[in-house]
Amino acid sequence: MSLGCELSDLQLDALRELMNIGFGQAAAALSEVIDLRVILTVPKILVLKPEEVPAFIDAEVEMPSSFSMVEQFFFGHFEGTSFLLLPEEEGRKLASLFGAEAAPLPPELETGSLERETVVEIGNIIIGACVGKIAEILKDQVAFQAPRFIEAPVDRSSLERRLAGAKDLALVFKTVFHFERQDVFGFLFLVASEGSLEWMRAAVDEYLGSLA
Numbered sequence: 001m002s003l004g005c006e007l008s009d010l011q012l013d014a015l016r017e018l019m020n021i022g023f024g025q026a027a028a029a030l031s032e033v034i035d036l037r038v039i040l041t042v043p044k045i046l047v048l049k050p051e052e053v054p055a056f057i058d059a060e061v062e063m064p065s066s067f068s069m070v071e072q073f074f075f076g077h078f079e080g081t082s083f084l085l086l087p088e089e090e091g092r093k094l095a096s097l098f099g100a101e102a103a104p105l106p107p108e109l110e111t112g113s114l115e116r117e118t119v120v121e122i123g124n125i126i127i128g129a130c131v132g133k134i135a136e137i138l139k140d141q142v143a144f145q146a147p148r149f150i151e152a153p154v155d156r157s158s159l160e161r162r163l164a165g166a167k168d169l170a171l172v173f174k175t176v177f178h179f180e181r182q183d184v185f186g187f188l189f190l191v192a193s194e195g196s197l198e199w200m201r202a203a204v205d206e207y208l209g210s211l212a
Contacts, residue, residue: 007047007197011204015134016045019173022133026126030177033121034097039178040126050163050170050191054156057187060174061087067159068115069150070123074131076142077199080168080192082131084123085154086184093184094118094177116149123147126175126188138203168193 007015023040030038048056068091070084086094095115124147135142163170170191177184192200 007201007204010208011201012045012047014204014208015171015200016042018134018137019045019130021137022130023126023175025133026129029125029129030122033125036097036179041176041178042173044172044174046172047197048170048172050168051160053163053170053172053189054160056172057085058156060187061185065155067091067154068119069154070120070127070147071150072123072127072147073145074127074142075144076135077140077203078131078135078138078142078192078196080190080196082127082188082190084119084126084186084188085159086119086186090184090186091115091119093182094122097179097182097184120147120149130173130188131190134200138200138207140203163191169197171197 019042023042027038027040030040044060046056066088068086068088072082074080074082092115095118127147128144131142131144134140168191170189172187172189174187175185177186
């Protein structure tokens with residue numbers, strides 16, 4: 001059962017706006033890296049139990065055989081674990097964009113090297129910009145561990161095992177990368193304790209009050 005009631009529609013709308021600001025910064029950084037115009041959008045944001053995440057992804061897109069996945073821990077009043085999850089084919093699209101000027105690589109090398117480095121770099125930029133912007137606007141300070149690529153093959157079963165039994169809640173964002181050449185989509189989700197989400201709710205209310 002969805003836990004969308006944990007945050008009101010107004011609070012979710014405010015978070016979406018904060019994320020769009022963060023994504024704007026991330027898009028500018030990505031544009032500099034690959035010298036292509038990039039637009040990032042956040043069409044969906046939900047609060048779910050972690051074990052509900054695979055079903056949400058399955059409802060958004062036919063579940064691929066595997067994913068590219070980056071994990072990064074963050075610490076502050078709002079703290080938890082962030083994941084950037086890209087269906088395998090979407091990760092390959094990003095790798096081809098980032099490596100467009102490089103000589104072609106064998107598929108096994110591209111997957112093991114270029115794609116991994118690309119996804120980690122993008123994950124670092126997006127997670128840092130988005131979590132950092134939430135913290136900044138909500139008057140928090142956040143620190144990060146270095147992002148890491150999940151080496152083991154990530155499929156639906158392994159994703160379910162990774163999230164099963166977690167007592168935390170997940171803020172789930174579906175994001176779309178609009179590049180000049182093609183669009184790529186992925187999922188960003190932040191798994192945080194209920195206490196962190198309670199802090200976020202109060203901080204968002206204070207932020208909304210400052211706009212009144």
